[in-house]
Amino acid sequence: xxxxxxxxxxxxxxxxxxxxxxxxxxxxxxxxxxxxxxxxxxxxxxxxxxxxxxxxxxxxxxxxxxxxxxxxxxxxxxxxxxxxxxxxxxxxxxxxxxxxxxxxxxxxxxxxxxxxxxxxxxxxxxxxxxxxxxxxxxxxxxxxxxxxxxxxxxxxxxxxxxxxxxxxxxxxxxxxxxxxxxxxxxxxxxxxxxxxxxxxxxxxxxxxxxxxxxxxxxxxxxxxxxxxxxxxxxxxxxxxxxxxxxxxxxxxxxxxxxxxxxxxxxxxxxxxxxxxxxxxxxxxxxxxxxxxxxx
Amino acid sequence: xxxxxxxxxxxxxxxxxxxxxxxxxxxxxxxxxxxxxxxxxxxxxxxxxxxxxxxxxxxxxxxxxxxxxxxxxxxxxxxxxxxxxxxxxxxxxxxxxxxxxxxxxxxxxxxxxxxxxxxxxxxxxxxxxxxxxxxxxxxxxxxxxxxxxxxxxxxxxxxxxxxxxxxxxxxxxxxxxxxxxxxxxxxxxxxxxxxxxxxxxxxxxxxxxxxxxxxxxxxxxxxxxxxxxxxxxxxxxxxxxxxxxxxxxxxxxxxxxxxxxxxxxxxxxxxxxxxxxxxxxxx
Ligand SMILES: Nc1ncnc2c1ncn2[C@@H]1O[C@H](COP(=O)(O)OP(=O)(O)O)[C@@H](O)[C@H]1O
Ligand SMILES: [Mg+2]
Numbered sequence: 001x002x003x004x005x006x007x008x009x010x011x012x013x014x015x016x017x018x019x020x021x022x023x024x025x026x027x028x029x030x031x032x033x034x035x036x037x038x039x040x041x042x043x044x045x046x047x048x049x050x051x052x053x054x055x056x057x058x059x060x061x062x063x064x065x066x067x068x069x070x071x072x073x074x075x076x077x078x079x080x081x082x083x084x085x086x087x088x089x090x091x092x093x094x095x096x097x098x099x100x101x102x103x104x105x106x107x108x109x110x111x112x113x114x115x116x117x118x119x120x121x122x123x124x125x126x127x128x129x130x131x132x133x134x135x136x137x138x139x140x141x142x143x144x145x146x147x148x149x150x151x152x153x154x155x156x157x158x159x160x161x162x163x164x165x166x167x168x169x170x171x172x173x174x175x176x177x178x179x180x181x182x183x184x185x186x187x188x189x190x191x192x193x194x195x196x197x198x199x200x201x202x203x204x205x206x207x208x209x210x211x212x213x214x215x216x217x218x219x220x221x222x223x224x225x226x227x228x229x230x231x232x233x234x235x236x237x238x239x240x241x242x243x244x245x246x247x248x249x250x251x252x253x254x255x256x257x258x259x260x261x262x263x264x265x266x267x268x269x270x271x272x273x274x275x276x277x278x279x280x281x282x283x284x285x286x287x288x289x290x291x292x293x294x295x
Numbered sequence: 296x297x298x299x300x301x302x303x304x305x306x307x308x309x310x311x312x313x314x315x316x317x318x319x320x321x322x323x324x325x326x327x328x329x330x331x332x333x334x335x336x337x338x339x340x341x342x343x344x345x346x347x348x349x350x351x352x353x354x355x356x357x358x359x360x361x362x363x364x365x366x367x368x369x370x371x372x373x374x375x376x377x378x379x380x381x382x383x384x385x386x387x388x389x390x391x392x393x394x395x396x397x398x399x400x401x402x403x404x405x406x407x408x409x410x411x412x413x414x415x416x417x418x419x420x421x422x423x424x425x426x427x428x429x430x431x432x433x434x435x436x437x438x439x440x441x442x443x444x445x446x447x448x449x450x451x452x453x454x455x456x457x458x459x460x461x462x463x464x465x466x467x468x469x470x471x472x473x474x475x476x477x478x479x480x481x482x483x484x485x486x487x488x489x490x491x492x493x494x495x496x497x498x499x500x501x502x503x504x505x506x507x508x509x510x511x512x513x514x515x516x517x518x519x520x521x522x523x524x525x526x527x528x529x530x531x532x533x534x535x536x537x538x539x540x541x542x543x544x545x546x547x548x549x550x551x552x553x554x555x556x557x558x559x560x561x562x563x564x565x566x567x568x569x570x571x572x573x574x575x576x577x578x
Contacts, residue, residue: 189362190399194465195389195417204412208403285403289447 066254071262074255084244084256094260095267097239098229101157102271105164105225113172113221114214120173121180122206131177138170142228146235160232160240167228168221175217179210212286215279219272226268241267306338307373308468308501310359315368317354328354330526331368338373338468341495341502343516345509345562347569351527352505356471359503360393361385372468389413392462394472398454400446406433406457407442413465429464436460436490452483456490463494469501477507485543488514496540509562513554514545521561524569533558 017025030036047068053059055067074080078087085091120127120134142163149159187209191201233242241264248256280287312334319326328351336342344352358365359377361384369379378385392413400409410429414420420428433442436456446454455475462470476484492515495502506512512519512533519533535554537545545551 184399186395186397186399187401189360189387189393190395190401191412191416192362192387193360193389193391193393194413194461195387197416200416204401204404204416208401211403283403285405285445285447288445289402292448 064254066258071255071258075259080255082248082253082255084248084259091259091263094239094241094244095263098233098241098264099267099271101161101164101229101240102222102225104161105229106168106222106271108161108165109168109172109221109225110218113169114176117173117176117214117217118180118202118206118210121177121210122202127177134170134173138174142167143231143235146232149232150236156236156238159236160229163232164225164229168225171221171224172214172217175220176210176214179213179217180206182213183209211279211283215275215283218275218279222271222275223268226264226271230264306499309338309373310334310336310469310501310503311371312336312355312359313369313371315355315358315370316366317351317358318366319354327526329358329365330528332528333368334520334529336501336503339499339501341504341515341517343512343519344503344505344522345507345512345519345558346522346527346530347524347562347566348507350522350524350565350569352522353473355527356393356473356503356505359385359469360391360471361387362393389417389465390468391471392465392467392469394455394458394462394470394475396474396477398446398451398458400454400458400461402446405443405445406438406449406454409446410442410457410461410464413461417465429460432460432464433457436494450483452479452487455479455487459491459494463498463500467500469503472502472504474505474507476511484508484511485546489542491515492539492541509555509558510546513551513558514541519554519558521558521565524565524572530565531561533561 016022051068053067054062054065055069074082075085077085080088083090116130120130145163145166146159149162153159153162183205187205188201191205196204229240230242230245233240234246237243241260244260245257245264248254248260312332315329315332316327317329319328332351332355334342344355346352354363357363359370361377364383365378366383367380370377370385372390376382400406401412404412407426407429410433411422411425414425414428415422430439430442433439436459438453438457438460441449441453441457446457449457459470459472459475476487479487488511502515504512504515509519513535516535518535521530521533522528523530533554537550537554
């Protein structure tokens, strides 16, 4: 802990840093740890391999793949050779359409799945009614739902959102249910002997107790939502990153295809970070306890 | 202190356990945990229950608290039937609050909110009043500085003390403690003991306290009730006629040693039987 900023110049322990000082402290600590450098190094090595395989050695199977130089120079070109770059409006339209669909799907899936899972975990009777149905529907791959969703809904928007919702709904529901079941019996007993009625136990024990599992589930579920959204957009769509990828493929322009894939990766990562941040905010009790354990 | 002497004062919280039998029946294999056990606990008494692991102490506590049913017999609180053969499961209520062996403060609430929980859900106080009272009571127990912290952020000793405050804020008739200091080191334990005695001297609530630790039993209790190994019954009762308030100097006194020895002889015999029977302890 040498040179840590909590030690003031006089050598006495001072107040912990706040505001800007705290930010500076965190930034300083980040610069000093090896983590970020390793990340940069890892990405660099990966780009290098990609470049060598596709643009230097033209290895078999890689000769049709656009290399990093081709992709990046198009991505950052004001006037992209193959139509898509960060300066074209279409690029943002594709991202926005996909994000909007994810937002709808994720909100519906969470809004339905969390209450459903809470009830399933809490009431044995309700679980007996619903669990077999969930377990039967869950293994059906989302692509198998595509024909049905096109029959059920009109237009491009609704079937795509339906498919993304369905996939994440199962994950959210199951995780929430397991979350309730993971709650230690003694919390229910404590709440009972402190005079809670059933609703108060639900509100003060079941919901917060299941929250860690719920947020683990939500992180998986947003990933699954992207996964099935893109699959759906590839089958039926007019806009969206999934559509961008197939459309490029159909038109034999490979660079936008790869741009679509990379963008998808980053946007998906970003959304799951958002979910994680929301989770940490809502579970201060857990974040703080984990921080004390150095995690 | 006899039960008769207690009942002359206006105190409440007398428990009478009459011919209680509990048979667990998992998959048709009957486990006789408590067999025809009777015990009278006076109002305001500190009754220490001592016995080998797996003898059925927790089973008895769970029946009083209403966590599970009993098979035969009845339990009364101040003469009113909590549970009997017709209604084998007592209703859970804030007149009998439990402090659990592994601690059951809600990890998602601050210590202050944990303590305020009882009065808040019962509706005896408004949320703000409950918070205020909780802060006050925590400060009284020396926990004023950590009221805004979560249980995961404080030591186990502090958490356990806060849990007792969470129980006492409801003004219960009986405090039920199930080996609350089991996992603690001797030094922390002695601090916890003094804090508990200090709270007891203020509230004079009836205490039903399960323990393994004979010194703890004699130091804290008015009586130490030694239980037989499973099936659980009262083996002997050691009366502790040591005046209160007590402090840790008592631990080295002659009369204390004599009482511990007396209890030890009784417990040792049962512990040996339990060991030979291979009793498995449940948390
Ligand atoms: N839910 C249960 N089902 C079956 N047997 C149980 C159950 N709970 C406790 N027992 C048995 O009852 C006996 C007494 O248990 P318990 O009351 O927990 O003992 P103690 O608290 O004195 O250590 C033990 O032999 C235990 O195995
Ligand atoms: Mg026990």
